[in-house]
Amino acid sequence: xxxxxxxxxxxxxxxxxxxxxxxxxRIEPFRMERLQSTYENYVDCNLSESGVQPMRLRDxxxxxxxxxxxxxxxxxxxxSNGTEELRDRIAAFYGGAARDNVVVTNGGSEANYAVFxxxxxxxxxxxxxxxxxxxxWGLSRAFASAxxxxxxVLRRERNGTRWAxxxxxxxxAVTRKTRVILVTNPTSPTGAVLTEAExxxxxxxxxRSGAFIVADEIYRGAEVSGTTxxxxxxxxxxxxxxxxxxxxxxLPGLRIGWVVGPAALVKRLxxxxxYTTISPGILSDHLARIALEPERxxxxxxxxxxxxxxxxxxxxxxxxxxxxVFSYVPPQAGAILFARxxxxxxxxxxxxxxxxxxxxxxxxxxxxGAARHVRIGFGSDADYLRRGLERIDExxxxxxxxxxxxxxxxxxxxxPARSVPS
Numbered sequence: 322x323x324x325x326x327x328x329x330x331x332x333x334x335x336x337x338x339x340x341x342x343x344x345x346x347r348i349e350p351f352r353m354e355r356l357q358s359t360y361e362n363y364v365d366c367n368l369s370e371s372g373v374q375p376m377r378l379r380d381x382x383x384x385x386x387x388x389x390x391x392x393x394x395x396x397x398x399x400x401s402n403g404t405e406e407l408r409d410r411i412a413a414f415y416g417g418a419a420r421d422n423v424v425v426t427n428g429g430s431e432a433n434y435a436v437f438x439x440x441x442x443x444x445x446x447x448x449x450x451x452x453x454x455x456x457x458w459g460l461s462r463a464f465a466s467a468x469x470x471x472x473x474v475l476r477r478e479r480n481g482t483r484w485a486x487x488x489x490x491x492x493x494a495v496t497r498k499t500r501v502i503l504v505t506n507p508t509s510p511t512g513a514v515l516t517e518a519e520x521x522x523x524x525x526x527x528x529r530s531g532a533f534i535v536a537d538e539i540y541r542g543a544e545v546s547g548t549t550x551x552x553x554x555x556x557x558x559x560x561x562x563x564x565x566x567x568x569x570x571x572l573p574g575l576r577i578g579w580v581v582g583p584a585a586l587v588k589r590l591x592x593x594x595x596y597t598t599i600s601p602g603i604l605s606d607h608l609a610r611i612a613l614e615p616e617r618x619x620x621x622x623x624x625x626x627x628x629x630x631x632x633x634x635x636x637x638x639x640x641x642x643x644x645x646v647f648s649y650v651p652p653q654a655g656a657i658l659f660a661r662x663x664x665x666x667x668x669x670x671x672x673x674x675x676x677x678x679x680x681x682x683x684x685x686x687x688x689x690g691a692a693r694h695v696r697i698g699f700g701s702d703a704d705y706l707r708r709g710l711e712r713i714d715e716x717x718x719x720x721x722x723x724x725x726x727x728x729x730x731x732x733x734x735x736x737p738a739r740s741v742p743s
Contacts, residue, residue, distance in 0.1 A: 417554070491526055506536060543655050
């Protein structure tokens with residue numbers, strides 16, 4: 322759409338008149354985030370969260386010897402790309418990285434935004450993993466020309482059924498016009514961890530096309546097994562990793578994220594942040610330095626994994642008692658379970674019914690790129706989780722089962738719905 326008239330801007334000693342633009346960037350609604358932001362603080366049971374019970378400020382500062390250093394901090398501007406100590410500690414999480422490979426952002430969301438804004442132009446295409454957290458899907462459609470989906474699918478293997486990379490769909494999605502391949506690992510919302518072979522397939526696709534890999538690794542450190550998932554760092558020379566403290570660290574309120582990549586590209590990204598939030602908050606930077614001290618980082622991961630291991634059986638037991646409705650694969654990482662259901666109701670309508678009638682919030686699969694699925698967060702207190710599940714039970718009892726229920730139960734392998742977010 323054209324603007325109403327010519328745009329004006331000032332240069333030194335000159336007034337320049339620009340022609341109206343016909344390619345104005347439009348950001349489409351981010352439906353999942355709108356749902357959560359609007360309602361998560363107004364329901365009795367919020368099971369839409371994908372992290373664990375947040376840490377308390379008291380616990381974090383006591384581990385660092387008390388609050389006095391924090392209380393003595395002057396509330397000025399922080400080093401705009403993050404303090405050197407913080408960037409050193411982030412780099413230590415990625416073997417061979419150094420502080421110049423890191424820029425600190427306000428949360429993982431700003432990290433993703435800055436990366437896609439800096440890399441994409443009209444005419445570019447993005448190969449995008451589905452199902453997924455769809456922030457970067459919207460950014461791809463705003464800054465580039467299109468997003469082409471490749472998928473995780475359910476596959477029966479020797480040790481059971483797992484969410485696996487559909488290599489053929491990856492090969493179809495990545496072309497000469499592909500500028501970015503977006504991958505999340507550990508994956509969201511499935512909770513799967515890519516195998517080394519799957520990671521290498523993604524790297525090979527990037528090398529063939531000359532594309533960047535953007536790897537969102539924000540769940541790395543929240544593995545059920547206790548073994549930290551491998552990183553994409555060091556596997557490709559055109560690679561940017563985004564992450565932050567909100568999921569595996571249980572510190573979403575600090576709003577600290579980061580990008581790790583080649584030093585020259587990270588320096589360029591830093592200049593993009595001059596146009597957004599400029600710098601992290603000085604108190605958040607201070608607390609992030611505490612959390613990312615290597616031994617403390619591992620202790621925080623141990624806390625996260627203990628919460629996941631304690632609560633996952635509660636949700637799995639509930640799911641197993643309702644096999645006429647749900648089928649799922651246990652997550653390997655993250656406090657989220659992604660389940661397919663067999664009821665004749667769309668996921669958005671189901672979630673709205675639960676919110677309005679039972680004051681429970683979960684995430685519809687349609688907001689994640691997979692119809693007839695829901696995502697349930699189990700990182701909160703176990704009793705809180707049980708209360709939410711009891712309310713979901715009440716709604717399940719009111720809904721008819723799909724005629725396809727038996728087929729869903731009998732199949733060991735099925736593909737998620739082919740719907741792509743609009």
